[in-house]
Amino acid sequence: MYKSLIMTAFSAAILLRGADAQDLMDLSLEDLLAIEVTSVAKKPQRVDEAAAAVAVITQEDIRKIGATTVPELLRYVPGVEVGEIDGTSSAVSARGFNYRYANKLLVLIDGRALYQSTQSGVLWDQVMFPVEDIDRIEIIRGPGATLYGANAVNGVINIVTKHAADTLGSLVAAQTGVTTTADQFFGRFAARQGIRLSDNGAMRLYVTGKDVPALVGSDEEPVNSGAQSIQAGFRVDLEPNDKDSFTLQGDIRQLDFDVTLEFTTPVGPFGSLVFEDEEIDEGYNILGRWTHSFSDDNQLSVQTYIDDSHRTEFGASFDYTSFDLDISQFIRWGERYETVWGFGYRTVDDKVVGEDVLTYTVEEFYAELYNGYVQQDIHFADKRLRFSLGSKFEHNDFTGFEIQPSARAIWVGEKDWSVWGAVSRAVRTPSRLETSINFDLGTVPPIPELGLFLPLQSALVGSQTLDAEDLLAFEAGWRKSWDQKFELDIAAYYNDYRELVALIQLDPELITAPIGPGGAEVPVTIEQNLGVDNAREGEVYGIEASALWRVTDQWELRLVGDLKDTWFSEVPTAVGISQVFQGLSPNYQWNIRSDYQLTPELLTVTTLRGVGELEGSPTEGYTDLDFRLAYRPRPQMEFSLIGENLLEAGRREFNSIIYPAPYSEVERKVSATMTLRF
Amino acid sequence: MVLNFPLRLMRGRIWAWFASLLICTLSNAHATTASPERDEQVAAAMIFNFARFAEWPRGSFDQYNEFRICVASNESIVTPLKELESRTIKNKPVKVYLKSEGEMVDGCHIDILSASIDMPAPDEGTLYVAMSEGLAPDVAMLELIRVGRQLRFSANPSLARQSGLKLSSRLVDLAVRVR
Numbered sequence: 001m002y003k004s005l006i007m008t009a010f011s012a013a014i015l016l017r018g019a020d021a022q023d024l025m026d027l028s029l030e031d032l033l034a035i036e037v038t039s040v041a042k043k044p045q046r047v048d049e050a051a052a053a054v055a056v057i058t059q060e061d062i063r064k065i066g067a068t069t070v071p072e073l074l075r076y077v078p079g080v081e082v083g084e085i086d087g088t089s090s091a092v093s094a095r096g097f098n099y100r101y102a103n104k105l106l107v108l109i110d111g112r113a114l115y116q117s118t119q120s121g122v123l124w125d126q127v128m129f130p131v132e133d134i135d136r137i138e139i140i141r142g143p144g145a146t147l148y149g150a151n152a153v154n155g156v157i158n159i160v161t162k163h164a165a166d167t168l169g170s171l172v173a174a175q176t177g178v179t180t181t182a183d184q185f186f187g188r189f190a191a192r193q194g195i196r197l198s199d200n201g202a203m204r205l206y207v208t209g210k211d212v213p214a215l216v217g218s219d220e221e222p223v224n225s226g227a228q229s230i231q232a233g234f235r236v237d238l239e240p241n242d243k244d245s246f247t248l249q250g251d252i253r254q255l256d257f258d259v260t261l262e263f264t265t266p267v268g269p270f271g272s273l274v275f276e277d278e279e280i281d282e283g284y285n286i287l288g289r290w291t292h293s294f295s296d297d298n299q300l301s302v303q304t305y306i307d308d309s310h311r312t313e314f315g316a317s318f319d320y321t322s323f324d325l326d327i328s329q330f331i332r333w334g335e336r337y338e339t340v341w342g343f344g345y346r347t348v349d350d351k352v353v354g355e356d357v358l359t360y361t362v363e364e365f366y367a368e369l370y371n372g373y374v375q376q377d378i379h380f381a382d383k384r385l386r387f388s389l390g391s392k393f394e395h396n397d398f399t400g401f402e403i404q405p406s407a408r409a410i411w412v413g414e415k416d417w418s419v420w421g422a423v424s425r426a427v428r429t430p431s432r433l434e435t436s437i438n439f440d441l442g443t444v445p446p447i448p449e450l451g452l453f454l455p456l457q458s459a460l461v462g463s464q465t466l467d468a469e470d471l472l473a474f475e476a477g478w479r480k481s482w483d484q485k486f487e488l489d490i491a492a493y494y495n496d497y498r499e500l501v502a503l504i505q506l507d508p509e510l511i512t513a514p515i516g517p518g519g520a521e522v523p524v525t526i527e528q529n530l531g532v533d534n535a536r537e538g539e540v541y542g543i544e545a546s547a548l549w550r551v552t553d554q555w556e557l558r559l560v561g562d563l564k565d566t567w568f569s570e571v572p573t574a575v576g577i578s579q580v581f582q583g584l585s586p587n588y589q590w591n592i593r594s595d596y597q598l599t600p601e602l603l604t605v606t607t608l609r610g611v612g613e614l615e616g617s618p619t620e621g622y623t624d625l626d627f628r629l630a631y632r633p634r635p636q637m638e639f640s641l642i643g644e645n646l647l648e649a650g651r652r653e654f655n656s657i658i659y660p661a662p663y664s665e666v667e668r669k670v671s672a673t674m675t676l677r678f
Numbered sequence: 679m680v681l682n683f684p685l686r687l688m689r690g691r692i693w694a695w696f697a698s699l700l701i702c703t704l705s706n707a708h709a710t711t712a713s714p715e716r717d718e719q720v721a722a723a724m725i726f727n728f729a730r731f732a733e734w735p736r737g738s739f740d741q742y743n744e745f746r747i748c749v750a751s752n753e754s755i756v757t758p759l760k761e762l763e764s765r766t767i768k769n770k771p772v773k774v775y776l777k778s779e780g781e782m783v784d785g786c787h788i789d790i791l792s793a794s795i796d797m798p799a800p801d802e803g804t805l806y807v808a809m810s811e812g813l814a815p816d817v818a819m820l821e822l823i824r825v826g827r828q829l830r831f832s833a834n835p836s837l838a839r840q841s842g843l844k845l846s847s848r849l850v851d852l853a854v855r856v857r
């Protein structure tokens with residue numbers, strides 16, 4: 001699947017040798033559709049031959065589940081944690097470290113990285129394109145740094161959208177619903193038109209929009225956190241000959257969202273501050289890709305994109321423009337060797353202007369990042385034994401050179417089983433938020449009875465001397481299938497983290513000012529700031545499993561789950577909210593999904609899931625149920641009824657950590673959807 | 679909702695690069711150099727899969743103890759289709775029958791429509807598959823669509839139903855266009 005992910009840049013299909021006519025007859029229709037007909041050597045790589053913990057959310061999964069956002073879909077993947085924070089914000093991570101600005105997970109859409117260093121994470125409310133356009137979502141838990149570089153520490157989520165040839169014709173989808181406690185209405189629409197450009201090309205245009213309900217507070221009234229968004233985009237795919245492919249795609253978006261933020265200073269019982277504001281997020285991106293096949297064993301891909309966004313939040317405005325260029329090549333050397341190598345260049349030009357509590361000490365920043373990588377695969381024993389060795393060499397403006405090597409091996413047995421293992425190093429480079437933030441935590445007035453005779457002023461300040469966070473990961477896994485009826489996939493991991501960023505209490509300073517006729521310097525304020533430092537070590541270890549049971553032709557059962565434990569070193573100077581950068585994660589999660597085709601027209605999808613309490617926080621665990629009944633009177637027309645969170649009227653999924661959302665609960669929701677294709 | 683994109687668009691220093699890319703893309707959009715043999719192998723495999731996801735009316739296999747695929751004799755897909763004769767569909771051995779102009783074959787379970795032969799009058803219980811888009815919109819229940827190197831298909835389940843056939847929802851879901 002590593003190859004699958006890197007080969008996404010080359011084509012939708014994956015390179016393996018030797019698909020003859022009889023092999024083709026054995027492929028499923030889905031696999032056949034992924035083959036470029038004139039590329040002799042192409043054939044999809046099987047997930048069970050990947051030396052990594054891999055999951056794929058397919059188009060069929062997306063259709064059945066009926067989810068309308070990517071975070072909702074990711075709830076069905078073991079080891080991936082998802083928590084809804086407010087109407088627009090979600091916390092998504094893999095193998096721990098989850099919070100609004102989770103920064104150890106790399107998320108890509110068609111190879112475009114969504115990470116924004118100004119806010120140190122992925123802003124999931126910016127991911128607005130229609131789920132109907134997704135071809136698949138590939139999820140790797142564990143480091144992917146060798147091919148992807150910094151921030152692919154705990155996992156990579158690669159969202160692959162459909163080739164324009166897959167979206168000819170028209171599609172209209174709509175959803176409307178209501179929450180059952182605060183009676184908030186919500187809705188979504190998507191419209192898409194696919195056009196054939198010539199014998200060699202196709203394009204699609206789409207527009208989508210949604211109205212997202214706010215979460216509710218403890219008084220069961222909506223907290224001010226709803227959102228309205230609209231996005232439009234296109235994708236053009238041209239294949240003018242049997243050697244070259246061109247893709248050009250882009251999106252433009254506008255999001256208006258309401259926020260209520262509740263700041264409480266961590267250094268005393270005073271100084272809480274409540275913000276209520278209307279914010280905007282707008283942006284565009286455009287991506288171009290050229291793939292050239294020198295031969296079946298030698299392909300080159302050049303991809304470049306620009307991503308631009310403007311966002312207001314926390315009383316500040318964030319402008320962010322990134323430019324990225326990636327060149328990569330796949331070469332097969334004889335029967336035994338395969339090489340992927342490449343290099344990349346990225347620039348980030350940002351500007352953060354704060355007016356109220358949030359400012360950046362460096363308002364405008366221009367950063368360059370360049371890297372090179374190589375990965376060598378070696379096969380033995382008729383490809384049953386495969387070793388993969390590689391490393392990425394990266395230079396960034398924050399920490400200089402970083403080397404991220406990886407070694408993987410897999411043995412594929414004869415009777416539908418495989419076992420694999422891997423050792424990898426990955427790093428996460430500091431973000432602009434961590435290096436430049438100056439966040440006013442408020443001022444505590446003098447309290448003589450507590451021995452405080454001067455005002456105490458506090459702020460969270462970033463550090464320009466932060467080093468990269470470092471991970472050494474050990475992984476192993478086993479997969480087995482029994483006659484296409486039952487499949488089992490188990491992965492275990494041990495992650496050893498060094499140089500983790502922790503929140504520390506800096507030494508207090510007396511601030512003086514000239515007082516009186518002589519202008520003598522007199523102490524007027526005590527400054528007690530919080531800072532950040534690479535002061536923590538940590539270990540996270542766990543096990544993840546997924547099972548599929550095809551009970552009958554009409555009924556499938558899926559069970560996914562994960563267990564993990566964490567240890568973090570004590571930091572002598574760490575303050576009470578020390579888990580800010582290590583996030584909030586449950587020790588366990590499980591999810592049972594039943595897909596039952598009642599009749600050819602009626603499908604039910606029932607999902608029962610449980611999530612443990614978030615370690616070190618007051619957020620309790622929960623068990624809840626989602627249900628979907630889909631009715632398809634005609635093949636091109638589907639109506640469905642959806643009930644979400646049916647076991648509880650409301651529950652809290654996450655709590656404020658860095659992102660100061662007030663106490664809020666996710667409500668029970670009922671909705672109806674309609675999808676038409678013509 | 680004030681969009682100030684135009685200003686920021688101007689700020690992008692690599693727009694010239696994207697313009698070049700677009701020009702390069704469009705100027706290269708000329709005729710495909712096809713690899714016909716491979717193309718037909720994949721098309722044959724796709725037709726084999728179509729049969730897996732279609733249901734024929736009761737009694738369709740009573741008359742002949744074989745699964746009949748009919749195709750024009752001068753089509754290049756004949757060779758890969760012949761390789762299907764070692765396989766079974768619906769528990770019946772596959773037999774490929776070759777059609778020529780003015781000559782009909784009875785009892786086809788799948789009839790492959792191509793430009794080289796006149797379109798037949800639709801037969802009950804026959805799944806008509808067109809080798810290209812727009813070839814026989816009133817007859818074809820499935821049409822192969824080629825876009826560059828991609829091979830896809832469209833589905834017309836209503837037409838199939840009129841002939842007593844049923845296309846599975848899985849098959850229709852994978853069609854890029856549903857009529």
